[in-house]
Amino acid sequence: MKLDEMQLLLRVADTGSMTVAARQLHLTPAAVSAAVKRIEESLGVRVFERTTRSVHPTDEGVEVLDGCEAIVERWQRTLERVQGGRRELEGTVHISAPADSAYQFVGAAVVAVCDAHPKLRVVLHSSDALHHLHRDAIDMAIRYGPMQDSTLAARKLTEWPGILVASPSYLERHPAPRTPDELVAHRAITLQLSSTPISEWILEGPSGARTIDLESPLCGDGFLARHWALEGKGIARKSLFDVIDDLEAKRLVRVLPEYASERAAIHMVFPSRRFVPARVRAFDAAISDVFKERADRCERWMASAP
Amino acid sequence: MKLDEMQLLLRVADTGSMTVAARQLHLTPAAVSAAVKRIEESLGVRVFERTTRSVHPTDEGVEVLDGCEAIVERWQRTLERVQGGRRELEGTVHISAPADSAYQFVGAAVVAVCDAHPKLRVVLHSSDALHHLHRDAIDMAIRYGPMQDSTLAARKLTEWPGILVASPSYLERHPAPRTPDELVAHRAITLQLSSTPISEWILEGPSGARTIDLESPLCGDGFLARHWALEGKGIARKSLFDVIDDLEAKRLVRVLPEYASERAAIHMVFPSRRFVPARVRAFDAAISDVFKERADRCERWMASAP
DNA sequence: ATGCTTTACGTCTAGCGTAATGATT
DNA sequence: AATCATTACGCTAGACGTAAAGCAT
Numbered sequence: 178m179k180l181d182e183m184q185l186l187l188r189v190a191d192t193g194s195m196t197v198a199a200r201q202l203h204l205t206p207a208a209v210s211a212a213v214k215r216i217e218e219s220l221g222v223r224v225f226e227r228t229t230r231s232v233h234p235t236d237e238g239v240e241v242l243d244g245c246e247a248i249v250e251r252w253q254r255t256l257e258r259v260q261g262g263r264r265e266l267e268g269t270v271h272i273s274a275p276a277d278s279a280y281q282f283v284g285a286a287v288v289a290v291c292d293a294h295p296k297l298r299v300v301l302h303s304s305d306a307l308h309h310l311h312r313d314a315i316d317m318a319i320r321y322g323p324m325q326d327s328t329l330a331a332r333k334l335t336e337w338p339g340i341l342v343a344s345p346s347y348l349e350r351h352p353a354p355r356t357p358d359e360l361v362a363h364r365a366i367t368l369q370l371s372s373t374p375i376s377e378w379i380l381e382g383p384s385g386a387r388t389i390d391l392e393s394p395l396c397g398d399g400f401l402a403r404h405w406a407l408e409g410k411g412i413a414r415k416s417l418f419d420v421i422d423d424l425e426a427k428r429l430v431r432v433l434p435e436y437a438s439e440r441a442a443i444h445m446v447f448p449s450r451r452f453v454p455a456r457v458r459a460f461d462a463a464i465s466d467v468f469k470e471r472a473d474r475c476e477r478w479m480a481s482a483p
Numbered sequence: 484m485k486l487d488e489m490q491l492l493l494r495v496a497d498t499g500s501m502t503v504a505a506r507q508l509h510l511t512p513a514a515v516s517a518a519v520k521r522i523e524e525s526l527g528v529r530v531f532e533r534t535t536r537s538v539h540p541t542d543e544g545v546e547v548l549d550g551c552e553a554i555v556e557r558w559q560r561t562l563e564r565v566q567g568g569r570r571e572l573e574g575t576v577h578i579s580a581p582a583d584s585a586y587q588f589v590g591a592a593v594v595a596v597c598d599a600h601p602k603l604r605v606v607l608h609s610s611d612a613l614h615h616l617h618r619d620a621i622d623m624a625i626r627y628g629p630m631q632d633s634t635l636a637a638r639k640l641t642e643w644p645g646i647l648v649a650s651p652s653y654l655e656r657h658p659a660p661r662t663p664d665e666l667v668a669h670r671a672i673t674l675q676l677s678s679t680p681i682s683e684w685i686l687e688g689p690s691g692a693r694t695i696d697l698e699s700p701l702c703g704d705g706f707l708a709r710h711w712a713l714e715g716k717g718i719a720r721k722s723l724f725d726v727i728d729d730l731e732a733k734r735l736v737r738v739l740p741e742y743a744s745e746r747a748a749i750h751m752v753f754p755s756r757r758f759v760p761a762r763v764r765a766f767d768a769a770i771s772d773v774f775k776e777r778a779d780r781c782e783r784w785m786a787s788a789p
Numbered sequence: 790a791t792g793c794t795t796t797a798c799g800t801c802t803a804g805c806g807t808a809a810t811g812a813t814t
Numbered sequence: 815a816a817t818c819a820t821t822a823c824g825c826t827a828g829a830c831g832t833a834a835a836g837c838a839t
Binding site (some may be wrong): 500501502512513515516517533535536537539637692 | 818819826
């Protein structure tokens with residue numbers, strides 16, 4: 178039994194597909210199929226119950242996969258202790274980040290890490306859609322909002338409320354609303370993160386929480402929403418953290434400043450069970466630094482412009 | 484990296500020799516040497532520092548070996564949970580036992596286990612010399628007396644004092660001693676277990692502990708000592724546990740019954756760190772049963788013949 | 790009908806034994 | 815001188831890709 182074969186089994190189990198596992202491992206489906214068959218024969222145990230349409234671990238398969246996972250992790254840990262700083266970082270790291278974060282600041286941080294480590298490769302998945310970390314072999318992800326998947330290990334990076342913003346040009350043409358009720362007269366820029374668009378904003382203000390029903394012609398991802406706001410297309414609700422650059426540069430102005438949506442945490446997420454290798458930790462450190470710096474600027478902005 | 488390669492590294496480390504490891508693994512020294520070299524190159528780390536005369540793990544090698552050990556054990560555990568009772572026991576088990584125990588009762592127990600499991604092979608090392616469990620790849624050993632090597636895992640089987648015995652024929656010719664002092668007039672059968680012969684008996688009796696200096700013409704291992712006693716060649720000191728058959732059959736008679744040497748424990752010993760596989764546990768169970776049954780007979784004998 | 794797993798076959802390389810070489814006590 | 819690790823070389827078997835076939839939705 179080889180460690181590569183164990184990782185292969187884990188990939189098949191995580192993705193639930195030999196073909197997808199093959200893609201991720203840079204192998205052909207035939208090779209994966211043959212490997213699984215070979216392993217099962219050597220064990221005398223069926224690891225996966227499969228039709229042409231699905232691949233599921235058997236009861237014994239779960240035992241085997243647990244063992245493989247523990248073993249692969251132990252080996253990675255050993256390798257790092259032994260090779261430590263000697264070996265320069267290499268390999269490929271898959272990072273998932275919301276589009277707006279990726280374009281604004283994660284991208285730059287990632288480039289800096291790659292520049293420092295020539296053998297390191299990165300695939301930055303910029304999408305607001307929630308990636309399944311296990312399924313897609315994502316090594317780390319940045320996620321806004323509450324954590325739900327308990328099989329993931331998350332570390333909170335920072336936490337900020339959503340605020341309403343518009344460009345100065347837009348506000349010249351459309352006087353800023355003075356109460357939440359006046360928002361209906363404005364063009365709201367809304368988000369469609371997953372399949373269904375978000376059609377309401379919950380705003381907390383001096384008079385408690387208010388729910389605003391929206392009828393918005395402009396609906397896109399976080400990056401589009403911010404750019405539409407910059408272009409004066411309407412009022413967007415964004416995390417303060419995402420628009421701090423624009424607020425500092427006065428490209429965007431806060432609207433209804435006494436109202437804000439609930440503080441939402443931003444997490445760095447890892448596929449829990451797996452050991453986090455040094456190459457991933459390098460990106461983690463760099464991105465965390467960027468978040469720290471941005472969070473400081475958010476603090477200062479909040480203090481200066483209450 | 485393959486699990487077989489990890490086991491190879493462990494064998495080399497335990498034996499301290501590529502040639503010995505090769506023998507135990509049914510490989511040639513060339514293959515072992517090549518494997519070590521190949522592994523070291525793939526790790527980018529030197530695992531063993533070696534001359535033609537010695538093989539020692541480097542600092543990094545210790546880390547690697549620790550990892551390999553944990554991994555091999557985890558995998559064996561996984562295999563057993565998965566294959567459980569399905570697979571019949573197979574493979575070879577190396578058992579070390581003192582000569583007298585091996586010939587008298589361990590041998591029979593071992594045969595019974597092999598009869599029940601046709602694919603199981605056993606090598607019974609019958610020797611009073613202490614085998615190095617790690618070095619010689621012994622799976623389990625029976626050892627009389629106190630445990631010293633703390634790197635081994637031991638389980639106490641039973642505990643009995645040494646007593647003095649002689650055959651009825653001998654006692655007809657030489658009247659039994661009535662006090663320890665009278666022993667000097669008898670022929671004592673002594674042991675040579677390791678390199679130096681044992682030249683004194685420490686006997687505890689009604690008047691406290693007595694040390695008897697011996698000048699014995701007959702000196703051999705535990706099996707020889709018992710047989711010489713049976714043949715009427717003199718008085719031997721044996722663990723009650725070893726001579727219970729002969730006492731019950733009245734082939735041997737206890738001498739100076741109010742005197743006995745310190746109770747000594749008999750342990751079942753395993754190479755601690757390693758996982759104990761099912762095939763070894765099968766022998767453990769069978770041999771433990773034999774010990775239990777013999778210990779009961781010792782109890783009864785002690786009760787009936789104080 | 791599409792997309793998945795499986796089978797068949799040719800190719801290549803990793804890993805073994807044999808045998809010779811070099812080093813150490 | 816004897817023993818051990820290493821190197822060189824030929825060989826075998828395992829593992830991959832290509833291509834085709836078989837199934838399930």
